[in-house]
Amino acid sequence: MASETFQFSVDSALLGELGERLVTTVHVALAELVKNAYDAEADSVVVKILPEEGQAARVIIQDNGTGMTQEQVRDFWMKIGTVNKTTSPVSVKYGRNKTGSKGIGRFACRRLGLNLRLATTAKLSRDRSTPIEKYETTTIEFDWTSFKPGVEVESVDCEGTISRSREGSAGTTLEIWGGQSDEWETRGFNFLQRQLALLASNRGMSRPGYKDDPGFNVTLNAPGFSDVPVDIRGTVIDASWGTLTAKIGSDGEASLSLNAKGLGGTRKHTSSQRFRRIANTSLRIGILPTKKEEARRPEILASYVLSELVNDWGGIQVRFNGFRVVPYGDPGDDWLRIDADRGRRVGKPDGELYDFAASIAGVDASRSLLNMLGMRNYLGQVELTSDVEGLIPRIDRQGFVENEVFEEVRKFVRFAIDWANIYRDHYIRLREHEESTRAREAVKTVLDLDVPQEDVVPKAASFLKSEIKRIVNRLPQSQQRETEQALVKTVKAIEAINADSQKQLEHLRLVASASTLTLLFAHEVRTVIGGLGAASVRLRQLAASIPAKKKELGELANQLGATKQRFDNLVGMTGIVGSFRNNRTLTTLHLKSAVERAIQCFHLLINNYHITVDDQEVPTDLKVGPMIEGELYTILLNLLSNAVKSVIAYGGTSRRICVEARQSDSCVIVRMSDSGLGLAPDFYEEVFTPFIADPGAKLYDALEERANPEDASIIGTGSGLGLSIARDIARSRGGDVRFVHPELPWKATLEIELP
Numbered sequence: 001m002a003s004e005t006f007q008f009s010v011d012s013a014l015l016g017e018l019g020e021r022l023v024t025t026v027h028v029a030l031a032e033l034v035k036n037a038y039d040a041e042a043d044s045v046v047v048k049i050l051p052e053e054g055q056a057a058r059v060i061i062q063d064n065g066t067g068m069t070q071e072q073v074r075d076f077w078m079k080i081g082t083v084n085k086t087t088s089p090v091s092v093k094y095g096r097n098k099t100g101s102k103g104i105g106r107f108a109c110r111r112l113g114l115n116l117r118l119a120t121t122a123k124l125s126r127d128r129s130t131p132i133e134k135y136e137t138t139t140i141e142f143d144w145t146s147f148k149p150g151v152e153v154e155s156v157d158c159e160g161t162i163s164r165s166r167e168g169s170a171g172t173t174l175e176i177w178g179g180q181s182d183e184w185e186t187r188g189f190n191f192l193q194r195q196l197a198l199l200a201s202n203r204g205m206s207r208p209g210y211k212d213d214p215g216f217n218v219t220l221n222a223p224g225f226s227d228v229p230v231d232i233r234g235t236v237i238d239a240s241w242g243t244l245t246a247k248i249g250s251d252g253e254a255s256l257s258l259n260a261k262g263l264g265g266t267r268k269h270t271s272s273q274r275f276r277r278i279a280n281t282s283l284r285i286g287i288l289p290t291k292k293e294e295a296r297r298p299e300i301l302a303s304y305v306l307s308e309l310v311n312d313w314g315g316i317q318v319r320f321n322g323f324r325v326v327p328y329g330d331p332g333d334d335w336l337r338i339d340a341d342r343g344r345r346v347g348k349p350d351g352e353l354y355d356f357a358a359s360i361a362g363v364d365a366s367r368s369l370l371n372m373l374g375m376r377n378y379l380g381q382v383e384l385t386s387d388v389e390g391l392i393p394r395i396d397r398q399g400f401v402e403n404e405v406f407e408e409v410r411k412f413v414r415f416a417i418d419w420a421n422i423y424r425d426h427y428i429r430l431r432e433h434e435e436s437t438r439a440r441e442a443v444k445t446v447l448d449l450d451v452p453q454e455d456v457v458p459k460a461a462s463f464l465k466s467e468i469k470r471i472v473n474r475l476p477q478s479q480q481r482e483t484e485q486a487l488v489k490t491v492k493a494i495e496a497i498n499a500d501s502q503k504q505l506e507h508l509r510l511v512a513s514a515s516t517l518t519l520l521f522a523h524e525v526r527t528v529i530g531g532l533g534a535a536s537v538r539l540r541q542l543a544a545s546i547p548a549k550k551k552e553l554g555e556l557a558n559q560l561g562a563t564k565q566r567f568d569n570l571v572g573m574t575g576i577v578g579s580f581r582n583n584r585t586l587t588t589l590h591l592k593s594a595v596e597r598a599i600q601c602f603h604l605l606i607n608n609y610h611i612t613v614d615d616q617e618v619p620t621d622l623k624v625g626p627m628i629e630g631e632l633y634t635i636l637l638n639l640l641s642n643a644v645k646s647v648i649a650y651g652g653t654s655r656r657i658c659v660e661a662r663q664s665d666s667c668v669i670v671r672m673s674d675s676g677l678g679l680a681p682d683f684y685e686e687v688f689t690p691f692i693a694d695p696g697a698k699l700y701d702a703l704e705e706r707a708n709p710e711d712a713s714i715i716g717t718g719s720g721l722g723l724s725i726a727r728d729i730a731r732s733r734g735g736d737v738r739f740v741h742p743e744l745p746w747k748a749t750l751e752i753e754l755p
Contacts, residue, residue: 026056026179027188029111031195033061033174034218035099038199040065040172041091043214047196049184049222056179057224059112066093067122067170070138070162077118080153095210099199109142114178116142123170135168189225190299193235196220197300200232201313201379206326214324236309237286237379239297242424244285244380246416252276254412258420260287261296262427269419272352275412277405278388283413285316285380287420289373290698307698314376316413318399320384320391327398329381335399336414338375343681343741345370349418357422362429362473371428372421374680382413432469461491588625589632591668591754592618595659598636602644608708609648610655617660624668624754631729632754635737638722639672639750646676646748649702658746667735670752677702678747684739688723730754 030047037045042065050058068077089098109116121137140160147156196218204215218232237243242260249255252274259266275281288301290310295301301309316336317329327333334340347370349357357365384391390405400406465488472484546553595615599606606613624632640657647655654675661670677698679687727737735753742749 025188025191026112026183027192027195029109030059030061031192033109034196034199037061037063037065037172038096038202038216039091039098040067041093041096042171042216044217044219046219046221049220049224051182051224052177055177056113056182057184058175058177060173060175062171062173064169064171067172068120068138069122069124069136072122073118073120073138073140078158093211094205094213095207096202096213109174109176110144112179113176114144114180115176116144117175118142118172119175120172121168121170123168124164133164134166135170136162136164137168138162184224186225189222193220193232193300194302196232197236197239198308198312201236201309203233203313203317203329203379203381204324205330206324212324212326235297235300237284239295239300240286240288240379241294241296241427242287242420244287244416244420245283246412247282248275248279248412250279252279254415256416256419258423260420260423260427261294262430263423267423269356271415273415275408277390277408278384278412280387281382281384281409281412283316283380283382283416285378285417285420287373287424288314288377288379290377307701309379310376314379316375316378317381318384318409319381321386322383324381325393325399331376334375336375336410336417338372338378338414338417341369342372342374349422353415353418353422356419357425360422360426362433363422363426368422368425369418371425372418378417382409384409465491586626586628588623589627589629591622591624591661591670592620594632594636595661598633598640599659601637602640605644605648609644611644611647611657612655613657613659615659617658618670619661619663622661622663622668627733627755631733635726635729635752635754638726639737639752642722643672643674643676643748643750645699645703646678647674648676648707649699650676650678650747651702651706654745666755668754670754671740671749672752673742673746673749675745676747678742679739681739681741687739688727688737726752 030049034045034047040063042063045061045063048058048060048062050060052058090096091098117139118141119137119139121135124134124136138160140158142158147153199216200218202213202216205213207213219229220226220232221229238259242258242263244256244258246254246256254271254273254275256269256271257266258268288306288310289295290306292298292302292306295306315329315331315333318325318335328335347367348354348365349369354365357363357368388405390403391409392401392403393399394401468484468487468491472480472487475483540554544550592615595618599613599615602613605611643657647657652675656675658673659670660673661668663669723737730737730752733755735755737750737752740749740751
């Protein structure tokens with residue numbers, strides 16, 4: 001019998017699958033190729049989409065990245081499914097996280113056209129045999145029609161040339177043409193801009209161990225869609241709620257300009273105060289709320305784009321003679337003290353800006369900065385030059401010395417941002433007025449009673465709420481707050497009475513059908529639990545009688561026993577908090593046991609997503625009460641559920657939840673912290689409003705992306721009632737539930753006060 005070796009070969013049909021099936025549209029294909037330029041350490045890429053009569057547009061992507069030598073072209077570009085980006089996920093020069101991993105992105109070229117010309121230039125290393133020739137250029141032409149089904153990929157020759165020279169610059173140019181049909185359209189073009197916006201928002205970053213990343217700028221030249229080349233980074237700023245520009249003249253006078261949504265045109269201001277030490281300093285900043293509806297171009301700044309922009313690239317940088325100065329604008333940097341002031345709820349501007357705020361109708365000057373966004377919600381830079389005398393770089397090059405000159409830079413930038421935020425407060429008031437107008441229109445039917453009976457109270461309450469602020473604003477300022485609180489409290493009481501009646505009605509409608517189904521479900525589950533217990537016992541008996549299988553059968557018996565225990569816990573918990581037991585007895589409860597039992601309910605999710613839940617700081621001797629047992633578990637389950645969702649949604653390698661407790665006077669304080677998405681302080685109260693499940697519009701989008709599909713029924717989409725229910729229960733027993741500012745390394749902390 002003769003021996004033989006066999007090898008796999010690749011049919012050319014595979015390239016069609018990769019280029020045309022996996023890459024669904026030309027817009028996705030082009031975005032993938034630009035990502036390759038980002039991974040190649042480019043700081044600039046020019047994309048051209050040039051119309052050609054009778055066929056698809058010609059596409060040119062030109063970057064100034066590291067380029068490729070002929071060996072790299074052979075080893076990486078010409079190899080299908082290379083693991084280069086998997087084995088080296090971070091770029092060598094700037095430390096960028098590479099965007100690709102599967103080694104098939106280059107076949108997006110085939111999706112754009114049947115012909116490709118690759119021209120790439122790389123700087124040669126010094127140890128080569130021809131040190132005089134510093135640059136090597138490789139040019140190859142590909143005709144995708146040559147890769148026909150039935151023909152092995154290795155058998156198709158692609159003609160190319162290699163040249164070397166003393167002069168040159170690194171980079172790669174792809175030119176693609178010959179597409180069979182023109183698939184470009186406005187909607188897809190906007191999708192492309194959204195994808196490129198995330199990359200182009202990298203305005204530079206310093207990463208330990210790497211050269212300073214200068215950022216990534218994308219210029220899009222598409223005559224069919226825009227008359228002039230589009231600067232994607234500029235597009236992001238101009239698509240935000242507002243673009244703020246400012247410059248200091250030679251006399252120290254600051255000229256400010258704000259082009260923002262809802263203000264009826266560009267607003268301008270010239271400062272009365274002077275910034276003479278820093279003449280000719282300028283800034284350009286985009287103001288980025290994370291709500292899509294507040295963007296001037298929501299087709300560019302979709303919700304997921306806004307969220308990623310703010311998290312990854314938000315911040316106001318400082319550039320000196322065109323070069324970035326770190327750490328200004330880095331994550332966690334608050335050089336303008338914006339986050340510090342927001343944390344202290346500083347709402348009143350000083351001096352000139354207070355007078356300015358007082359001059360705008362509808363704005364409460366003493367509270368006009370309370371709507372200020374966080375530091376990461378600003379995207380832009382301050383431009384300084386060496387003409388500014390007295391700016392002294394630190395010895396470690398980490399910023400400037402904090403002297404009078406730099407303090408004046410800070411004052412100028414804050415002056416401009418505070419001025420813009422006064423207008424933002426004005427915009428919010430205008431929006432509230434529009435909502436009030438709509439409410440007045442809606443209430444006309446209420447006054448005529450020409451609506452279903454159940455809608456009368458909600459519409460009347462909506463009308464009253466919208467009118468209260470307008471009416472109260474006419475009163476002396478000293479009376480406004482007390483009067484508004486009294487009126488709002490009255491309206492809320494009316495709503496509460498109506499809501500209670502509606503809930504009772506809904507309960508009566510559902511209880512007849514739901515209770516029967518629930519009892520049947522509980523009975524069936526208990527039958528399954530009994531079977532699991534019997535199977536576990538039988539397996540242990542078999543293990544004792546079959547020595548060869550003792551270990552294997554013993555492990556299986558343990559698994560069934562553990563599953564039975566989890567089912568017992570879940571069904572028992574359902575009985576406590578549900579309708580199986582109507583036990584309303586007030587009792588004193590052991591907190592540690594309750595916490596452990598609540599955590600056990602999330603066993604599968606905790607294990608599947610490798611979450612660590614630490615309850616070591618819950619003392620074993622703490623008791624809470626008197627309260628109903630189901631009330632305590634309802635609070636713990638709702639809050640643990642939110643923490644688990646947040647941790648899953650955030651991802652990352654450290655997935656942790658910590659529960660700790662202590663006695664404080666006549667109450668017990670429980671703190672639940674997690675390493676998840678976190679919650680902006682602006683939403684600390686809003687999340688307790690019934691039916692508001694995700695005010696930051698981040699949680700459920702991220703869950704959909706990161707959670708396993710089979711867990712959808714457990715995770716759900718959120719009713720927006722869990723936190724409200726938990727707080728209501730705690731307050732009914734003299735306690736409370738509230739968010740507090742988390743301590744590092746935690747992203748969010750809930751504080752539960754129990755009797």
